Amino acid sequence: MQARFITFEGGEGVGKSTQIQRLVANLNKRGVEAVRTREPGGTPRAEAIRSFLLQGKSEEWGPSAEAILFAAARLDHVNSMIRPNLESDKWVLSDRFHDSTRAYQGLNGGVPTKLISALEQLALDGTTPDMTILIDMDPELAFERVRKRAAEDGLDLPPDRYEKENLDWHRQLRQNFLDIAKREHERFVVIDGDKSANDLETAIWEAVENRYASELDQ
Numbered sequence: 001m002q003a004r005f006i007t008f009e010g011g012e013g014v015g016k017s018t019q020i021q022r023l024v025a026n027l028n029k030r031g032v033e034a035v036r037t038r039e040p041g042g043t044p045r046a047e048a049i050r051s052f053l054l055q056g057k058s059e060e061w062g063p064s065a066e067a068i069l070f071a072a073a074r075l076d077h078v079n080s081m082i083r084p085n086l087e088s089d090k091w092v093l094s095d096r097f098h099d100s101t102r103a104y105q106g107l108n109g110g111v112p113t114k115l116i117s118a119l120e121q122l123a124l125d126g127t128t129p130d131m132t133i134l135i136d137m138d139p140e141l142a143f144e145r146v147r148k149r150a151a152e153d154g155l156d157l158p159p160d161r162y163e164k165e166n167l168d169w170h171r172q173l174r175q176n177f178l179d180i181a182k183r184e185h186e187r188f189v190v191i192d193g194d195k196s197a198n199d200l201e202t203a204i205w206e207a208v209e210n211r212y213a214s215e216l217d218q
């Protein structure tokens with residue numbers, strides 16, 4: 001069976017982490033070895049860059065430098081984690097990947113497409129996702145979920161680098177992802193995130209099963 005590389009994308013709090021865990025479990029039930037990872041991060045070196053970026057320490061450097069840092073983390077992630085797992089026939093599911101750089105640093109941050117494309121070429125070097133699941137939802141509703149989670153966990157954490165941007169910024173971000181998905185409609189599946197976690201799980205499983213029916217039947 002050919003190993004597949006699936007990425008999850010979308011704004012803050014739309015349910016990516018929840019659904020990626022469920023998809024790994026569903027694939028495992030079908031006898032598929034699947035591993036879960038995230039960006040920025042997924043390797044010790046990339047996690048170090050994640051802390052620096054999400055604590056906002058890079059903000060004063062500007063969006064182009066931040067895009068370069070996300071790409072540096074991605075280069076290590078692809079070379080040390082994603083590609084080796086795919087080569088040993090494991091499916092890799094990543095919570096965010098290069099479309100986040102396009103949407104956050106490129107389309108919202110104003111980083112020129114030429115730089116974004118050059119960084120993609122450098123970091124991915126041909127390791128492009130086979131399928132991208134975009135969980136699309138109103139950012140206001142998604143932030144309600146994030147606030148509820150923080151209240152339930154008794155946490156009073158400061159918002160991270162991008163959570164603190166205003167609602168218009170996040171509405172534009174949502175549109176950016178939808179525009180990317182429209183341009184690359186063969187790779188993307190857009191799922192409405194405004195449903196229960198169980199209904200979302202079913203919709204995502206149907207999309208994956210539909211696309212890889214012959215492989216999952218082996």
Ligand SMILES: Nc1ncnc2c1ncn2[C@@H]1O[C@H](COP(=O)(O)OP(=O)(O)OP(=O)(O)O)[C@@H](O)[C@H]1O
Pocket residue numbers: 011012013014015016017018019145146148149193195196197198200
């Ligand atoms: N379908 C859903 N309905 C209601 N709440 C949900 C749903 N899916 C996830 N949640 C809750 O919403 C919060 C955010 O979910 P999750 O962490 O999966 O989102 P995320 O997209 O990975 O977030 P982030 O971008 O902040 O990492 C969590 O508290 C989670 O339990």
Ligand SMILES: Cc1cn([C@H]2C[C@H](O)[C@@H](COP(=O)(O)O)O2)c(=O)[nH]c1=O
Pocket residue numbers: 012038039040054070096097098099100101102104105161162163
């Ligand atoms: C990969 C990637 C991520 N980001 C942003 C998006 C989020 O605000 C954070 C990651 O946090 P999460 O809770 O794990 O979703 O980083 C970005 O701006 N550019 C990127 O390439």
